Amino acid sequence: MPEPEESHNGVQPEPNPQSLTDQNPNPQPEPQSNPEPVHAAQARSEPEPRSEADPAVNNDADLSETAIRSNHTVDANPPAQPQLRKDEGNRTFTMRELLNGLKNESEPDKEDSNSPRTHQSQQQQQQQTQQNNAAMELINSVVGADEEGRSRQRILTFAARRYATAIERNPDDYDALYNWALVLQESADNVSPDSTSPSKDALLEEACKKYDEATCLCPTLHDAFYNWAIAISDRAKMRGRTKEAEELWKQATRNYEKAVQLNWNSPQALNNWGLALQELSAIVPVREKQKIVRTAISKFRAAIQLQFDFHRAIYNLGTVLYGLAEDTLRTGGSANAQEVSPNELYSQSAIYIAAAHALKPNYSVYSSALRLVRSMLPLPHLKIGYLTAPPAGKSLAPHNDWKRSEFILDHERLQQVPKGEQRQVPQTLAGRSTDAANGDKKTIKVDIADIVSVSACADLTLPPGAGLCIDTIHEPVYLVADSWESLDGWLDAVRLVYTIYVRGKSDVLAGIIAG
Numbered sequence: 001m002p003e004p005e006e007s008h009n010g011v012q013p014e015p016n017p018q019s020l021t022d023q024n025p026n027p028q029p030e031p032q033s034n035p036e037p038v039h040a041a042q043a044r045s046e047p048e049p050r051s052e053a054d055p056a057v058n059n060d061a062d063l064s065e066t067a068i069r070s071n072h073t074v075d076a077n078p079p080a081q082p083q084l085r086k087d088e089g090n091r092t093f094t095m096r097e098l099l100n101g102l103k104n105e106s107e108p109d110k111e112d113s114n115s116p117r118t119h120q121s122q123q124q125q126q127q128q129t130q131q132n133n134a135a136m137e138l139i140n141s142v143v144g145a146d147e148e149g150r151s152r153q154r155i156l157t158f159a160a161r162r163y164a165t166a167i168e169r170n171p172d173d174y175d176a177l178y179n180w181a182l183v184l185q186e187s188a189d190n191v192s193p194d195s196t197s198p199s200k201d202a203l204l205e206e207a208c209k210k211y212d213e214a215t216c217l218c219p220t221l222h223d224a225f226y227n228w229a230i231a232i233s234d235r236a237k238m239r240g241r242t243k244e245a246e247e248l249w250k251q252a253t254r255n256y257e258k259a260v261q262l263n264w265n266s267p268q269a270l271n272n273w274g275l276a277l278q279e280l281s282a283i284v285p286v287r288e289k290q291k292i293v294r295t296a297i298s299k300f301r302a303a304i305q306l307q308f309d310f311h312r313a314i315y316n317l318g319t320v321l322y323g324l325a326e327d328t329l330r331t332g333g334s335a336n337a338q339e340v341s342p343n344e345l346y347s348q349s350a351i352y353i354a355a356a357h358a359l360k361p362n363y364s365v366y367s368s369a370l371r372l373v374r375s376m377l378p379l380p381h382l383k384i385g386y387l388t389a390p391p392a393g394k395s396l397a398p399h400n401d402w403k404r405s406e407f408i409l410d411h412e413r414l415q416q417v418p419k420g421e422q423r424q425v426p427q428t429l430a431g432r433s434t435d436a437a438n439g440d441k442k443t444i445k446v447d448i449a450d451i452v453s454v455s456a457c458a459d460l461t462l463p464p465g466a467g468l469c470i471d472t473i474h475e476p477v478y479l480v481a482d483s484w485e486s487l488d489g490w491l492d493a494v495r496l497v498y499t500i501y502v503r504g505k506s507d508v509l510a511g512i513i514a515g
Contacts, residue, residue, distance in 0.1 A: 174217035181210035222262035229255035249280040267303040271313040274299035308499040318352030350376040355496040358509040383409040388480040392442040411509040416443035
């Protein structure tokens with residue numbers, strides 16, 4: 001299956017399309033290598049080749065480096081400076097903003113009898129000082145690889161000293177602990193992966209300790225859980241597919257879960273949660289793998305539902321479906337009629353990768369992946385499948401009048417295939433027989449440009465099953481999918497085509513399916 005992408009503490013190189021997986025080829029026609037998942041918002045302009053799957057590269061504005069979330073109040077228009085570590089979200093936090101926040105802080109006040117430090121025992125003070133000194137020693141030993149890196153590290157060192165002073169004054173200052181963790185995490189970016197003094201892992205471990213302290217003091221600090229999970233993930237990547245890495249990936253998934261619980265409206269956190277689960281699935285025993293993979297699918301899908309044009313999550317969902325198809329094929333196909341066949345999984349995978357490419361046609365990793373999976377699409381269409389539909393023009397019809405028929409989806413419309421043109425296919429996922437459509441030539445057709453919304457629905461006027469409602473400028477169109485899993489595929493496909501249309505990229509999608 002596709003290997004989850006390297007995060008490298010927020011700066012990601014472009015993946016090498018020729019080293020996407022090390023799995024054996026499958027007996028049926030398929031790509032020679034697997035597409036790779038992409039992390040949320042991490043990129044650089046000149047990637048270096050790597051031996052493992054690496055993240056995609058794009059110079060678009062929305063892929064520019066973003067900063068880890070900070071709790072400091074900053075100036076509205078700070079001068080451009082190197083940025084703190086990425087938080088894969090939409091907000092940025094620059095070095096200059098960090099300095100402005102630090103310089104605007106008041107100088108250390110004289111402690112009075114009521115200050116937290118006054119009430120500390122001598123032993124607690126010594127322990128705090130030792131911890132601060134250990135962290136500062138790590139930061140002081142970091143030397144940037146070039147002048148820019150050295151300049152950046154000087155700023156980080158200055159920031160760390162101020163945060164250490166703030167914590168000595170008030171050990172319960174969770175903001176200072178959180179921001180100090182960010183400094184440690186960013187300093188790890190300035191360390192070569194093969195460095196031993198200091199080691200990248202030591203800096204990340206110290207950052208994790210600060211995040212732990214901050215979240216103990218403020219359990220609702222969702223940004224801390226999110227960035228803590230990133231730091232743990234980076235530590236896990238250094239350990240390959242070992243038992244220690246497995247435990248770290250489990251910790252990362254728990255922290256992403258906590259971040260999402262505290263801030264559910266974060267597609268970036270959901271996307272990274274899915275990637276962590278995807279990494280974990282490559283390590284755990286086989287009996288646990290499929291459950292974890294399906295959970296990862298649900299996280300990517302949830303991220304897309306929050307942001308329909310979130311191309312990274314769209315692409316990552318394609319890669320995890322591709323891996324699931326390979327696993328299913330390797331074990332001899334689907335276990336029962338209720339499960340999706342490998343061929344259907346490959347086709348679903350190609351839909352998401354094609355959609356990601358249509359949204360970001362200049363994104364090289366998507367282009368490479370599309371060349372591998374395009375033949376798995378039901379060309380010249382994007383999706384072909386079966387839905388139960390009422391007679392054309394009669395959405396409120398007796399259940400007996402609803403018939404299961406074939407539908408096709410392309411860049412322009414979703415359309416019912418006339419009876420005489422429908423293919424003969426075996427039973428569906430739900431085990432239903434292939435019913436004939438209406439004998440007349442009048443069919444249901446929904447133009448993408450007319451769509452207002454697409455949603456799942458449950459209504460007593462519909463036949464039993466997974467209801468689908470496509471609201472248009474004319475009238476709502478009701479259909480029923482063969483299963484809830486099939487419904488997810490139809491919902492995503494129609495939404496993606498509509499999103500591509502709204503973004504003005506329908507011509508790109510047309511080029512993909514029309515060749």
